[in-house]
Amino acid sequence: MIIERIVGNLAEVDCTKRHMEKVYLASDDLVKRIQRVTTDHGKEIGIRLKEPKDLLDGDILYMDERNVIAIQVRADDLLVIRPTSIRQMGEIAHQLGNRHLPAQFEGEEMLVQYDYLVEELLLQLGIPYERSNRTVKQAFRHIGHHHG
Template structure:
């Protein structure tokens, strides 16, 4: 079967609509979420070819196929990340400058974001795991944790020149 378009997302369905669905899941990692053309296999062994016309990243819960009460949906795999919780704005500036020079893609979460290992923070910086970044954070004494986290948006490198 060839999938050419995403039919919606589970989050857009009512609780009643979701309750009756039988789901087959396609587990994808960050880089796979950005591919328009690929071959995937569901957790039930169903093989699908993705040939998406629209250029967009797949998200957790995206519906790839639906037939009656059966649906094939995307399930994002957790990513190995460093979650950084600087204590001050000065510390955040130093960390962002040092790690920015390494051109590591980053994402930021506000004070309401919960990470069990880092309670009581003013905001978080998330990086894909990198051993040199981890060593830097250890050396500088910045509070951080290495965790497996399901990312809402996959990491991507920003285009830049020097």
């Protein structure tokens, strides 16, 4: 089976009366438009998206009257950063930007993939954080950039 488009997302479609199969992906794989995956029931699927769109947690790859195949993102090892002031937010955002590290935001929290050097920096700056395994909704996208 070759999947060329996303049918919907589990957050928006009621699939409770259908047999559910999951494709477990690392967050890094969400940016790949072409890949071969296997469901948790052993079914091989090719993904070849026609649109240049990142995959998201809960995206439905296939759905008929009885069956659904959807993406579930595996948990990432993350640093969950909780600055207590705009100054702390500015300091850590500047430092992470200098390292070209992608970040995501959920409410008042900044999420970055675990890096021991970033953890040391957070300790030096006295910025509250915790290390946590969490599922992110979208890929950490690295933005191509070079200093010239």
